Amino acid sequence: MYSTSSSKPLTPSSVKRITDSIMEEVGKIVVGKKDVIKQVLIGLYTGGHVLLEGVPGVAKTLIAKTIGRVTNLTYSRIQATPDLLPSDIIGTMVFDPRRNDFVPRKGPIFANIVLFDEINRASPRTQSALLEAMQEKQVTIEGKTFKLPKPFFVIATMNPIEMEGTFPLPEAQLDRFMMKIIVDYPSREETGIILRRIHQIESFNVRPVASASDILGVKEAIPRVKVSDPVIDYIINIIEETRNHKHIRLGGSPRAAISMLLAGKAVALMDGRDYVLPDDIKFVAKPVLRHRLILKPEAEFEGISVESVIDEILSRVPVPTPGVQ
Numbered sequence: 001m002y003s004t005s006s007s008k009p010l011t012p013s014s015v016k017r018i019t020d021s022i023m024e025e026v027g028k029i030v031v032g033k034k035d036v037i038k039q040v041l042i043g044l045y046t047g048g049h050v051l052l053e054g055v056p057g058v059a060k061t062l063i064a065k066t067i068g069r070v071t072n073l074t075y076s077r078i079q080a081t082p083d084l085l086p087s088d089i090i091g092t093m094v095f096d097p098r099r100n101d102f103v104p105r106k107g108p109i110f111a112n113i114v115l116f117d118e119i120n121r122a123s124p125r126t127q128s129a130l131l132e133a134m135q136e137k138q139v140t141i142e143g144k145t146f147k148l149p150k151p152f153f154v155i156a157t158m159n160p161i162e163m164e165g166t167f168p169l170p171e172a173q174l175d176r177f178m179m180k181i182i183v184d185y186p187s188r189e190e191t192g193i194i195l196r197r198i199h200q201i202e203s204f205n206v207r208p209v210a211s212a213s214d215i216l217g218v219k220e221a222i223p224r225v226k227v228s229d230p231v232i233d234y235i236i237n238i239i240e241e242t243r244n245h246k247h248i249r250l251g252g253s254p255r256a257a258i259s260m261l262l263a264g265k266a267v268a269l270m271d272g273r274d275y276v277l278p279d280d281i282k283f284v285a286k287p288v289l290r291h292r293l294i295l296k297p298e299a300e301f302e303g304i305s306v307e308s309v310i311d312e313i314l315s316r317v318p319v320p321t322p323g324v325q
């Protein structure tokens, strides 16, 4: 369960095989949502954390739980509330009468996949504690440091409708999430399948088709994925456009550019390739950028959305032709 970091890098064809089995197995439970599942896997593979945005009841929890099951990873869910304390997630020292000493009681953050539900309802202090753990991959319980398990992957959910008594994440904290993934309503047809399949979904019978060391092996393979100069330029051009756009107040950071590259490399591997195509970058551009860009107030006032601005940028920035690879 607590695998070491010295996993062997997997070959692109192994990554493709594992990804296909994961997608197939998750697909036995989760109806549709292929792109969402793929994007969550990109986060898991690269070690980037993700935000999942969607109204209640669109399978955010089901997706996280099912991915945990099929990858044989430990999973925990934390429901955020305004009175949730950092120690509620990290853990505390408790007195053990047998040993006549204080021993650590590790909190729910000690899992491979941590679903942090409704992150906006947690207090800024608890949000910071989570963000710090995400970054450091270790936590301190009353002066003692404990490493978090590997892989360590946080899926934080948020409701698209800002409710009262919530604490929006500051830009600097949003930037720490590799992607923001949107979970929409299922289509009419998908809803029909969900209804017909509901007892199978609820009984939740999936088998593990991958392991923690597989996931770590994918991560080790990422640095080996090649990326050509035209594809690097494509990323830079997209990022520059976000910084110079007439409707945007805050554009993409270097961390956004790096995330786009890493996520693009993960997509290449999932497809069994050892090189990145412009389409891989296109697939991840929106989830990587959408939570990082801030519109100018006048654009917002005119009803312009971040989504439409990113779409417009992607349609304008010339896509390098694969022949130049």
Ligand SMILES: Nc1ncnc2c1ncn2[C@@H]1O[C@H](COP(=O)(O)OP(=O)(O)O)[C@@H](O)[C@H]1O
Residues within 6 Å of the ligand: 029, 030, 031, 032, 033, 054, 055, 056, 057, 058, 059, 060, 061, 062, 063, 186, 194, 198, 201, 202
């Ligand atoms: N795409 C879907 N595929 C399968 N079941 C779904 C889907 N969307 C919703 N459901 C059903 O609705 C339930 C609610 O989903 P849940 O994961 O708890 O939603 P959320 O975490 O987004 O509030 C699921 O447990 C499942 O029974």
Ligand SMILES: [Mg+2]
Residues within 6 Å of the ligand: 057, 060, 061, 062, 117
């Ligand atoms: Mg849920």
